[in-house]
Amino acid sequence: MPGSNARAIAKARTLPADAVVLDLEDAVAPEAKAEARAAIAAAMHEGGFGSRYRVVRTNALATEWGADDLASLAGVPIDAILVPKVDSASDVTALAKAMRDAGIAADVALWVMIETPLAVLNLAEIAASARQTPLAGFVLGLNDLAKDTGIAQLPGRAAFQPVLTQAVIAARAHGMIVLDGVCNSIEDEARFIAECEQARDGGFDGKTLIHPKQIDSANRVFSPGDAEVNEAQTIVAAFADPANAGKGALRIDGKMVELLHLYQAEKCLARADAARGRAIDAQVVESRG
Incomplete structure (x- = not known):
């Protein structure tokens, strides 16, 4: 959900999802980021998210907004921070230090997006950094990976299967959760369900979603019969x-x-x-x- 959209944040409290990700990155325009930070902090302090896992996606630490995003989350009751554009274990180490320096609570987990060619090449090393950092989860970002590699996101995602499998194996080797990337085809329910089934059978814990209408189908697929x-x-x-x-x-x-x-x-x-x-x-x- 865009952190700058008050209606979306309110809606997030009612959705039958396991986790809610309030976004400060792609979904928020540069001129709206300060307002979104304040809105997210206020919403989290207000509460009402029930048992839903509360996640905030920040901008990458190397951007002009990353440090301010982290600073805005000091003392905010959240469960995890999701960070994009992580390429290496050293990036994770730097993020862990930045979280501490920003005053973010020690029990807040770190999730990272796996969405760059370097991240794929360094999956094992990134996952291993969970031993010394708050790293606890991978989220696949196939849109950005497709952009950077030229690999087409065709139905079935055959060309991405090696990446999906390696991400699961790396995450499991170090006790982390791993979530599949989004499906952009909001109106193509058959394709969406097929991706959910592929992710479930491939060992993923769940799938990230971009529209509330995808939630019920995802819940059906990932819930045992x-x-x-x-x-x-x-x-x-x-x-x-x-x-x-x-x-x-x-x-x-x-x-x-x-x-x-x-x-x-x-x-x-x-x-x-x-x-x-x-x-x-x-x-x-x-x-x-």
């Missing part, structure tokens, strides 16, 4: 059975199930709980009119 939930519950219950205490592998419904499958089952049930939470939030908002 009834059959998946039932299977996960069966696996969790089997390992919890005292008769199976200490066992590392069980035969369940004709399948060999190991502890790694228990871990996957627990993650599935956590996603199902999150989906139910979104639905409850949406019902509460609707009941309030």
Whole structure:
């Protein structure tokens, strides 16, 4: 949501999304950035975002606005800062220092956009910097990457598949979340759903969205279905059975199930709980009119 758009910020409090990103970068004109900073700070202090993860996307630190963006977030109750145009691990280190110098709370996470050719080449090193910095997430920026490389964003995104996979592997190697890039085809629901399914099956935690009308489809794709939930519950219950205490592998419904499958089952049930939470939030908002 553009940080300069009061209606959009108000709308963000009602959307059945897991996270809301208030933008100070591309969505805000240079002459409106100061006003947007103040509006975002005021909105975050006002609250009302419920369980939604609160993220602010700043301008890159190297721009004329980056330092002021960070300074405006000192003492502001947010969960993460998303920074674009990060090329290397040294950029992440510089951002971590800038966040500290700006007085941003130590528990605010750092997310970075993976959207430049150098960032792709340096994925492993960037991810490894999470060991010494607040870095906690990757967000793919395929629009900028397409612009800089000439790779076409065609349906299916076959040419980008190596980048998508490497980003997931690098993030997982260091315990980070990773979100797929946006789909620009707002009116092409079939293409959007296909991208969501590709991202889900490719290991992404979710997909970044550019319009509220994309939320319901994304939630359906990334939320586990009834059959998946039932299977996960069966696996969790089997390992919890005292008769199976200490066992590392069980035969369940004709399948060999190991502890790694228990871990996957627990993650599935956590996603199902999150989906139910979104639905409850949406019902509460609707009941309030």
